[in-house]
Each structure stands twice: as structure tokens, then as C-alpha cells.
Amino acid sequence: MKYNIACIPGDGIGPEIVREAVRVLDTVAEKYGHEFKYTELLLGGASIDAYGVPLTDETVEKAKAADAVLMGSIGGDAKTSPWYRLEPSKRPEAGLLGIRKALGLFANLRPAVLYKELAAACPLKEELTEGGFDIMIMRELTGGLYFGERKTYVENGIRCAVDTLTYNENEIRRIAVKAFEIAKKRRGIVTSVDKANVLDSSRLWRSVVDEVAADYPEVSLSHMLVDNCAMQLVRDPKQFDVILTENMFGDILSDEASMVTGSIGMLASASLNDTSFGLYEPSHGSAPDIAGMNKANPIATILSASMMLRFSLDLGREADSVDNAVKKVLEDGYRTGDIMSEGCTALSTDEMGKKISEKIL
Ligand code: IPM
Numbered sequence: 001m002k003y004n005i006a007c008i009p010g011d012g013i014g015p016e017i018v019r020e021a022v023r024v025l026d027t028v029a030e031k032y033g034h035e036f037k038y039t040e041l042l043l044g045g046a047s048i049d050a051y052g053v054p055l056t057d058e059t060v061e062k063a064k065a066a067d068a069v070l071m072g073s074i075g076g077d078a079k080t081s082p083w084y085r086l087e088p089s090k091r092p093e094a095g096l097l098g099i100r101k102a103l104g105l106f107a108n109l110r111p112a113v114l115y116k117e118l119a120a121a122c123p124l125k126e127e128l129t130e131g132g133f134d135i136m137i138m139r140e141l142t143g144g145l146y147f148g149e150r151k152t153y154v155e156n157g158i159r160c161a162v163d164t165l166t167y168n169e170n171e172i173r174r175i176a177v178k179a180f181e182i183a184k185k186r187r188g189i190v191t192s193v194d195k196a197n198v199l200d201s202s203r204l205w206r207s208v209v210d211e212v213a214a215d216y217p218e219v220s221l222s223h224m225l226v227d228n229c230a231m232q233l234v235r236d237p238k239q240f241d242v243i244l245t246e247n248m249f250g251d252i253l254s255d256e257a258s259m260v261t262g263s264i265g266m267l268a269s270a271s272l273n274d275t276s277f278g279l280y281e282p283s284h285g286s287a288p289d290i291a292g293m294n295k296a297n298p299i300a301t302i303l304s305a306s307m308m309l310r311f312s313l314d315l316g317r318e319a320d321s322v323d324n325a326v327k328k329v330l331e332d333g334y335r336t337g338d339i340m341s342e343g344c345t346a347l348s349t350d351e352m353g354k355k356i357s358e359k360i361l
């Protein structure tokens with residue numbers, strides 16, 4: 001089959017990690033008789049440098065025309081990069097929020113998995129994580145505080161700022177449905193996270209999630225307050241299967257969950273709309289301090305490409321072969337610097353990409 005993939009290398013380590021994911025995809029194409037055509041698009045800092053804005057209509061249109069989008073990372077060092085002297089709406093991050101909204105990518109899936117081979121990197125006590133854990137954070141991505149009205153103003157000589165957290169029931173329902181659908185294929189447990197003891201938006205969230213749950217008797221639902229969830233993630237991460245939550249809470253909890261795995265360089269993510277279309281990117285950032293040094297870990301991007309094969313292109317077997325290749329390379333003791341441990345063999349970014357490609361069966 002032929003597929004049209006939009007590639008957004010982005011900023012910092014983005015180009016080098018996307019290159020390795022493309023190498024792996026090309027190997028998959030060759031082994032399984034597919035054809036992947038890539039269209040390279042600019043977003044974030046790279047787009048600012050070329051066009052003065054972090055997102056252009058051309059990028060949106062070409063992304064929409066593709067079967068899926070594979071992205072590296074965007075953004076630079078906020079202290080030193082000239083991008084951060086621009087007004088907030090012109091900075092790299094605004095491009096990312098803009099493309100999420102323009103493509104309707106309301107469902108953000110962020111797996112946080114403890115790899116057996118990397119258990120030593122987990123900062124929690126061994127007795128808390130024995131047997132590993134496998135959490136799927138489902139973060140609402142196009143509503144809430146990120147997209148509500150905001151302004152900064154002066155009143156009676158005092159500086160003020162306001163951000164608004166708005167949700168309507170449809171926005172809550174569609175992400176809840178995705179979460180239950182995904183939980184059905186996993187362990188069947190949804191923990192919906194909110195701040196219903198304080199926020200109206202959370203009370204609405206809770207009641208809509210309860211309504212959706214009625215259609216999924218096979219899935220067990222519980223509600224948890226966000227502050228408690230932050231605590232439970234480090235106290236007992238094994239209790240979680242799918243965590244369903246709004247945009248801002250999901251931003252914070254997904255960073256916490258990835259840190260708990262100890263290997264953020266391994267974690268993929270998918271952002272989906274209500275069709276099979278999606279944007280796939282690693283959970284980590286653009287790491288400008290090591291950009292261009294050929295030492296970044298490409299595995300999160302390679303696993304994002306695998307999620308793309310599975311969710312957008314419906315190529316489950318091919319996705320399995322990528323996941324298995326990554327497992328095999330880890331079992332064989334190959335590591336990039338960020339996950340290195342004693343007795344293992346250190347690889348550069350491109351060596352890791354090649355090693356994984358060799359293991360695609
Ligand atoms: C993320 C990032 C973005 C977000 C930033 C870069 C705008 O932190 O994808 O989690 O807050 O969504």
C-alpha cells in the first residue's frame with residue numbers, strides 16, 4: 001500500500017530523531033511491501049526562521065492532506081533563543097497549539113511504560129514497581145485552559161491577567177469515549193482525574209464521564225482528584241491503567257508519569273481526531289543543549305512512528321515488528337547516553353536507528 005506521511009522535523013534534536021524514525025519506516029516499507037512518501041513541513045522555530053510565524057496555512061493544508069503526521073519536537077532555549085523575544089502568540093509553542101487545534105487533535109495518548117530492561121532507571125523504590133507498570137494518559141488537547149479566553153490588563157494601576165477554563169459536554173464526551181474504547185483493549189480500568197471539589201468545569205467533566213461509563217459496563221471507572229493523582233503516581237503507579245483528564249492536568253501529570261518511568265527518551269505519544277488521522281511525536285522536548293550532536297535517543301520517535309502505523313495506517317503487524325525490534329535492541333544491551341548503564345554498549349543516535357532497523361523482521 002502507498003501512504004503519504006507528513007514529517008515535521010522541527011527544532012533542536014527534532015531533525016536527527018525524525019531521520020532515524022524515517023530510517024525504521026523505510027525498512028518496514030521494504031520488508032512489508034509498502035510505499036511511504038514523505039512531505040517535509042515546517043513548524044515552530046524552523047517556521048519562524050523561514051516565514052516569521054510558527055505555523056503557516058501551507059503546513060496546515062499539507063498536514064491535512066497526509067494520512068498522518070510524524071513530528072520531532074519544537075522549541076528552543078527560552079533564555080537564549082531569539083524566538084522567545086517575540087510576543088507569546090508568535091513563539092514556537094503557539095505553532096504547536098495552533099496545529100493541534102487546526103487538525104482537531106483532541107485526544108492525546110501518552111503511554112508511560114516501565115521497560116523491564118530499564119527498571120534500574122526508575123527513581124521509585126523497587127517494591128513499588130516490581131512487575132513493571134503500563135499507564136496510558138489520555139489528555140484532552142484542544143480545550144480547557146489552553147484555549148480559553150486570556151488577557152493581561154491594568155486596572156486601577158494594578159497589573160492583572162486572566163485565563164479561562166471552559167469545557168462543553170461534547171468536548172468532554174468525545175475524549176471520554178476514546179478513553180473507554182482504549183481501556184476496553186487494555187486492562188479495562190479508567191481513572192478520570194479532575195478537581196471537582198473546587199471547579200465547575202470539573203463537576204461537569206465528572207457527570208459527563210459518568211454518563212459515558214454507562215455504555216461501557218465492562219470497564220471500571222473511578223474518579224480521582226488531581227492533587228491525589230499526582231501523589232498516587234509516585235506512591236503506587238501500578239494501580240493505573242487509563243488516566244483520563246483535561247488539558248492542563250494532563251500536561252502536568254504526563255510529565256510526572258514519564259519521569260517516574262525514568263526513561264523519558266523512550267516515551268511516544270499520539271494526538272488523534274475523530275477519524276484515524278493523527279499526529280505522532282515523542283513525549284520529550286527538543287533538548288537544544290544536545291542538538292546536532294548525534295547523541296539524542298531516537299527511540300521515543302521510533303515508537304511514535306510505530307503508534308502511527310498502528311492507529312493511523314492500520315498496520316498492526318508492522319507496528320509490532322517495530323516494538324519488538326526496540327525490545328530486542330534493549331535486551332541485547334544497546335543504549336543511548338540517557339539510558340546507559342554499566343555493562344551496556346553505548347550508541348549514537350544514528351547507530352541506534354540502524355540497530356533497530358536491522359531488527360525489523
Ligand atoms: C506538551 C508541551 C506543550 C504543552 C507545550 C510545548 C506548549 O509541554 O506537549 O506537553 O503544554 O502542551
Ligand code: MG
Pocket residue numbers: 251252255
Ligand atoms: Mg508538557
